[in-house]
Amino acid sequence: MFLYIVRRIFQTIPVMIGVTLAVFLMMHLIPGDAAKIMAGENANPEQIEQMRENLGLNEPLYQQYFSFIGNAVQGDLGNSIRTSRAVTSEIFDSRFWITVQLALVGTVLAVIFGLLAGIISATRKYSFADVSLMVIALFGLSMPNFWLGIMLIYLFSVNLGWFPVAGWGTWEHMILPAITLGTAGAAIIARMTRSSMLEVMDQDYIRTAYAKGVSDKLVIYKHGLRNALIPVVTVVGLQFGTLLGGAVITETVFAVNGLGRLVIDSIRAHDFPMVQGTILVCAVLFVVVNTMVDISYRLLNKRIDLN
Amino acid sequence: MDHQPQLETMAVNPARVGNSKAIRMKSFYKKLAKNKAAMVGAFIVIVFSLLAIFAPLLAPYDPTEMQLSKKLETPSSEHWLGTDDKGRDILSRLLYGSRISLTVGILSTLLGALTGIILGVVAGYYGRWVDSLIMRICDVLLAFPGILLALAIVSVLGASTTNVIIAVAFYAIPTFARIVRGSTLTVKKLEYIDAIKAMGARDTRIIIKHILPNVLSPIIVQSTLYIASAIITASALSFLGMGTKPPTPEWGTMLAQGRSYVAQAPHITLFPGLVILLVVVGFNLFGDGLRDALDPKTKK
Amino acid sequence: MSLTKEESILEVRNLRTSFFTDEGEVKAVDGVDFSIEKGKTLGIVGESGSGKSITSLSILRLLQEPVGRIKEGEVIFKGEDLLKKSKKQMMAIRGNNISMIFQEPMTSLNPTLTCGEQIAESIRIHQKLNKKKAWEKSVEMLKLVGIPSPEKRAKQYPFELSGGMRQRVMIAISLACNPELLIADEPTTALDVTIQAQILELIKKLQEDMGTSLMIITHDLGVVAEMCDKVAVMYCGKVVEYADVKTVFTDPKHPYTIGLLNSVPKHDEDVEGDLAIITGSVPSPFNLPSGCSFAPRCPSAKEICHATLPELAETSDGDKVRCWIYTDQWEKEGEAVSRHE
Numbered sequence: 043m044f045l046y047i048v049r050r051i052f053q054t055i056p057v058m059i060g061v062t063l064a065v066f067l068m069m070h071l072i073p074g075d076a077a078k079i080m081a082g083e084n085a086n087p088e089q090i091e092q093m094r095e096n097l098g099l100n101e102p103l104y105q106q107y108f109s110f111i112g113n114a115v116q117g118d119l120g121n122s123i124r125t126s127r128a129v130t131s132e133i134f135d136s137r138f139w140i141t142v143q144l145a146l147v148g149t150v151l152a153v154i155f156g157l158l159a160g161i162i163s164a165t166r167k168y169s170f171a172d173v174s175l176m177v178i179a180l181f182g183l184s185m186p187n188f189w190l191g192i193m194l195i196y197l198f199s200v201n202l203g204w205f206p207v208a209g210w211g212t213w214e215h216m217i218l219p220a221i222t223l224g225t226a227g228a229a230i231i232a233r234m235t236r237s238s239m240l241e242v243m244d245q246d247y248i249r250t251a252y253a254k255g256v257s258d259k260l261v262i263y264k265h266g267l268r269n270a271l272i273p274v275v276t277v278v279g280l281q282f283g284t285l286l287g288g289a290v291i292t293e294t295v296f297a298v299n300g301l302g303r304l305v306i307d308s309i310r311a312h313d314f315p316m317v318q319g320t321i322l323v324c325a326v327l328f329v330v331v332n333t334m335v336d337i338s339y340r341l342l343n344k345r346i347d348l349n
Numbered sequence: 350m351d352h353q354p355q356l357e358t359m360a361v362n363p364a365r366v367g368n369s370k371a372i373r374m375k376s377f378y379k380k381l382a383k384n385k386a387a388m389v390g391a392f393i394v395i396v397f398s399l400l401a402i403f404a405p406l407l408a409p410y411d412p413t414e415m416q417l418s419k420k421l422e423t424p425s426s427e428h429w430l431g432t433d434d435k436g437r438d439i440l441s442r443l444l445y446g447s448r449i450s451l452t453v454g455i456l457s458t459l460l461g462a463l464t465g466i467i468l469g470v471v472a473g474y475y476g477r478w479v480d481s482l483i484m485r486i487c488d489v490l491l492a493f494p495g496i497l498l499a500l501a502i503v504s505v506l507g508a509s510t511t512n513v514i515i516a517v518a519f520y521a522i523p524t525f526a527r528i529v530r531g532s533t534l535t536v537k538k539l540e541y542i543d544a545i546k547a548m549g550a551r552d553t554r555i556i557i558k559h560i561l562p563n564v565l566s567p568i569i570v571q572s573t574l575y576i577a578s579a580i581i582t583a584s585a586l587s588f589l590g591m592g593t594k595p596p597t598p599e600w601g602t603m604l605a606q607g608r609s610y611v612a613q614a615p616h617i618t619l620f621p622g623l624v625i626l627l628v629v630v631g632f633n634l635f636g637d638g639l640r641d642a643l644d645p646k647t648k649k
Numbered sequence: 650m651s652l653t654k655e656e657s658i659l660e661v662r663n664l665r666t667s668f669f670t671d672e673g674e675v676k677a678v679d680g681v682d683f684s685i686e687k688g689k690t691l692g693i694v695g696e697s698g699s700g701k702s703i704t705s706l707s708i709l710r711l712l713q714e715p716v717g718r719i720k721e722g723e724v725i726f727k728g729e730d731l732l733k734k735s736k737k738q739m740m741a742i743r744g745n746n747i748s749m750i751f752q753e754p755m756t757s758l759n760p761t762l763t764c765g766e767q768i769a770e771s772i773r774i775h776q777k778l779n780k781k782k783a784w785e786k787s788v789e790m791l792k793l794v795g796i797p798s799p800e801k802r803a804k805q806y807p808f809e810l811s812g813g814m815r816q817r818v819m820i821a822i823s824l825a826c827n828p829e830l831l832i833a834d835e836p837t838t839a840l841d842v843t844i845q846a847q848i849l850e851l852i853k854k855l856q857e858d859m860g861t862s863l864m865i866i867t868h869d870l871g872v873v874a875e876m877c878d879k880v881a882v883m884y885c886g887k888v889v890e891y892a893d894v895k896t897v898f899t900d901p902k903h904p905y906t907i908g909l910l911n912s913v914p915k916h917d918e919d920v921e922g923d924l925a926i927i928t929g930s931v932p933s934p935f936n937l938p939s940g941c942s943f944a945p946r947c948p949s950a951k952e953i954c955h956a957t958l959p960e961l962a963e964t965s966d967g968d969k970v971r972c973w974i975y976t977d978q979w980e981k982e983g984e985a986v987s988r989h990e
Binding site: 061190286288294305321 | 584589615626
């Protein structure tokens with residue numbers, strides 16, 4: 043098991059290198075002169091040259107990449123063009139934590155409601171509750187979350203005045219964005235739990251449990267759910283990543299100053315070091331979370347997996 | 350005890366009946382037609398396709414024509430779904446917008462699926478370092494959470510409808526590549542492929558005649574479902590101002606514009622969102638239905 | 650019936666179980682009668698699809714409703730009809746008075762629970778023992794079914810055990826509460842030939858030690874010869890012959906039983922010849938013949954066989970057979986007609 047964990051962590055190395063390479067190349071794939079775009083439309087040739095110098099664009103590409111990696115490892119992702127502050131401090135001062143908090147609350151909501159709905163559906167197959175929950179899940183999954191966010195604001199903030207329209211700080215600020223963010227995840231988890239549960243309830247060992255005289259409830263929760271949850275764990279991990287991405291939209295809708303809004307604002311301002319840094323941080327975080335999920339899945343699954 | 354009558358083998362195996370292609374297709378149609386949800390999905394998809402095709406005939410107004418005197422009007426007999434902040438007819442804009450959303454959804458899926466299929470077949474069929482390389486590239490693509498990959502691509506290429514198609518297609522590549530690679534590996538291991546190879550069949554022939562048909566059904570299912578999420582992603586990009594630019598009528602852009610007026614005129618945001626929801630529900634229902642009908646595991 | 654009611658632990662009367670599918674009703678069990686004497690063994694023989702497994706699931710009411718449903722009949726266990734019991738009463742009987750062993754040891758154990766936990770579970774439910782006592786008992790059970798170092802094995806998960814070992818664990822689970830009746834549904838089919846004999850021997854030994862009655866479902870006539878006192882031969886959801894094991898092998902009556910026996914290769918005959926095979930195939934469950942289900946494949950079938958279903962009737966030597974040949978009607982009929990489809 044220890045060996046597996048070590049191997050799994052080593053496996054992330056090529057992915058990490060690939061991610062940094064991709065993010066690094068981004069800036070060099072920009073059609074036209076990156077320095078010119080970043081310096082702004084009114085920049086004179088000296089300013090553009092200065093920008094090129096600052097960004098190290100005059101050096102050979104491989105050398106630029108190595109210094110990019112070298113600096114990144116030391117926690118230096120360059121400086122923001124817009125604010126001149128270090129990219130890492132822009133990210134980690136508060137924005138990173140806000141986004142992580144939002145994504146975590148969203149994931150927790152998604153897991154709670156997704157599991158509940160999935161279990162209710164699976165145990166009452168084809169009942170009214172099952173059909174309605176699955177229709178709701180289908181809609182939750184098919185809904186553009188920016189629209190959902192706006193509609194929630196209209197309903198609960200503008201009309202009912204229960205929650206603040208925008209901003210961040212108290213738990214009231216967090217509710218609507220977290221719902222917006224978690225809805226699709228809850229829908230996916232609900233569907234996954236239902237189908238996994240139904241598949242498990244068809245297994246021979248469930249019949250064995252009934253034949254032993256185990257009660258319906260115990261069969262469902264002790265024998266069924268235990269096995270059904272194993273594949274759901276992977277989905278939860280993937281959901282965290284999707285939510286991290288979804289935060290871009292949610293933060294825009296609710297005017298939350300997290301990483302997502304930072305990306306959007308930086309793209310609009312052609313602040314490429316900032317875009318680069320933020321996307322890199324998100325990708326690395328996602329890879330780390332996925333690795334942890336894989337390992338925990340393995341721990342849960344070791345009883346089944348013969349190898 | 351080592352000689353037992355193996356009665357099991359004499360029995361009729363209902364699963365084995367209907368091995369021929371025609372019967373399989375027939376049972377597929379039958380299963381699909383019986384699936385009410387899938388039929389609803391297909392109906393929605395067909396209706397929206399027709400609306401998109403005939404938008405110029407159906408739209409009561411020019412979708413970009415502004416009538417500032419009539420801005421922010423609520424639904425009326427004149428403007429069935431009201432007007433937006435610039436006095437444009439929302440129904441007409443939605444009708445024209447369906448052209449963009451469906452085109453982007455379908456084209457990006459086709460582009461991404463095709464690239465993914467090619468990469469997947471190559472990886473699965475040739476194996477070794479080619480396989481490792483392609484799979485690592487897929488890992489890297491999947492490492493960018495959700496919409497961030499598309500955003501990164503659009504931020505490099507610039508905001509436009511074409512670039513949205515490219516960006517959304519990119520995200521589809523790893524999904525399809527992985528499915529196809531898996532099936533290719535399975536088919537490649539079958540003994541008859543070795544026999545065909547020994548007879549001197551070319552790689553391309555083996556791939557087209559023997560491998561691709563085997564991965565067709567998961568690809569069709571995945572494509573249908575991917576169109577659904579592609580439509581959402583594309584409209585999200587436009588909503589963020591990173592996709593189709595105004596004044597082109599696009600559902601995401603319409604939502605972004607209506608957002609500032611949500612207190613006074615919620616219908617501007619309500620309708621585009623509902624339309625996206627409906628189309629996506631249609632593709633999802635149809636995709637789920639296809640999967641159930643194509644999956645040999647599902648029971649009758 | 651030659652048996653009196655008091656002697657039999659289980660009596661199944663006119664059991665009918667159907668599956669309701671999109672294609673229509675499948676009469677999986679279509680009027681089955683048999684009984685099991687205390688401490689004795691009944692074998693149920695038939696091809697797959699003959700309804701023998703469904704019969705056993707019907708007895709314990711383990712069918713997946715609403716697709717599978719018992720339509721009518723009685724399952725009298727110690728004088729009481731199990732089909733009239735409440736859900737709760739059934740739960741108290743399952744695993745306690747009547748236990749079951751299934752065909753697939755690889756999939757019949759829960760992969761996320763240790764073997765010990767799975768044995769202890771039924772002990773705790775039915776004997777209300779505490780956790781520690783139940784665990785000790787389950788280790789004891791593992792020892793009883795011949796698993797070496799049972800303390801260690803109890804803590805292992807099913808995947809760590811071989812197929813034969815798992816079937817031993819299944820046996821331990823089923824016998825943990827000392828049931829009066831054990832139903833074994835093809836207990837050795839999925840196992841290696843060398844293991845099969847060991848498992849059968851184990852079941853037989855424990856049955857004798859504990860005085861359990863046994864109902865064994867199999868398609869293997871070798872198992873029947875070795876284990877059973879009585880045999881019910883099933884074809885298309887009906888019992889076609891019900892007799893003492895000796896009679897079945899020495900004087901089989903139903904043409905289907907005769908066909909089955911002839912299709913077994915014999916060790917002692919060195920004759921190189923074709924094995925007798927029952928021609929044709931089992932009719933589709935959706936489209937059963939109106940008369941005797943076996944008539945289309947039967948070499949002696951006459952007009953009446955195709956037209957009317959015979960009763961399961963007692964013959965002169967006390968065995969029961971569902972065939973026109975053994976009725977007075979037979980002589981009055983004309984020549985055999987074959988109607989192969």
